[in-house]
Amino acid sequence: MPTSIDEVNEVSDEEVGRVQSFFRKPSVAAMVLTGDLSIGDSIRIQGATTDIEMTVESMQINLEPVETAGAGDDVGIKVPERVRPNDRVLRVSSGSAALSPEMMRYGLIAVAVIVAAKITGLI
Numbered sequence: 001m002p003t004s005i006d007e008v009n010e011v012s013d014e015e016v017g018r019v020q021s022f023f024r025k026p027s028v029a030a031m032v033l034t035g036d037l038s039i040g041d042s043i044r045i046q047g048a049t050t051d052i053e054m055t056v057e058s059m060q061i062n063l064e065p066v067e068t069a070g071a072g073d074d075v076g077i078k079v080p081e082r083v084r085p086n087d088r089v090l091r092v093s094s095g096s097a098a099l100s101p102e103m104m105r106y107g108l109i110a111v112a113v114i115v116a117a118k119i120t121g122l123i
Contacts, residue, residue: 013044013090013091013092014090014091015035015088016033016034016035016037016043016090017031017032017033017034017035017037017075017089018031018087018088018089019031019045019083019084019087020032020074020085021085022079022082022083022084024082026078027079027080027081028076028078028079029076029083030075030076031074031077031089032072032074033070033071033072033074033075034071035070035071036068036069036071037056037059037068037069037070037075037091038056038067038068038069039056039057039058039059039067039068040055041055041056042054042055042056042092043055043056043089043090043091043092044092045079045083045087045088045089046087046088046090047084047086047087047088049084050082050087052080052081053092056077057078058077058078059076059077060076060077061073061075061076
């Protein structure tokens with residue numbers, strides 16, 4: 001049983017590819033896929049010095065835009081910062097078990113507001 005949100009996220013991430021190279025000027029990662037990937041998927045790129053979580057907004061095969069790609073395809077995706085060869089590309093589960101840190105923060109704020117309202121007699 002996972003004991004932290006990081007452990008939950010590790011369990012729910014599925015490797016879908018590896019970075020082959022990075023192009024700085026257009027900020028694009030070239031990668032070979034080991035699984036399916038689509039526009040709109042949430043991914044995490046992890047390596048020794050890389051840890052980026054993002055949504056796939058554009059993807060190309062041979063400079064042609066595509067909506068989806070599969071295992072064995074060489075694709076390019078726009079990335080927000082530098083990635084390195086052999087960084088792992090993971091699809092982040094969209095299930096309820098994988099809560100983002102932002103969602104956790106909003107939940108804690110909501111609980112704090114409710115508790116404060118009860119203490120002050122507002123509810």
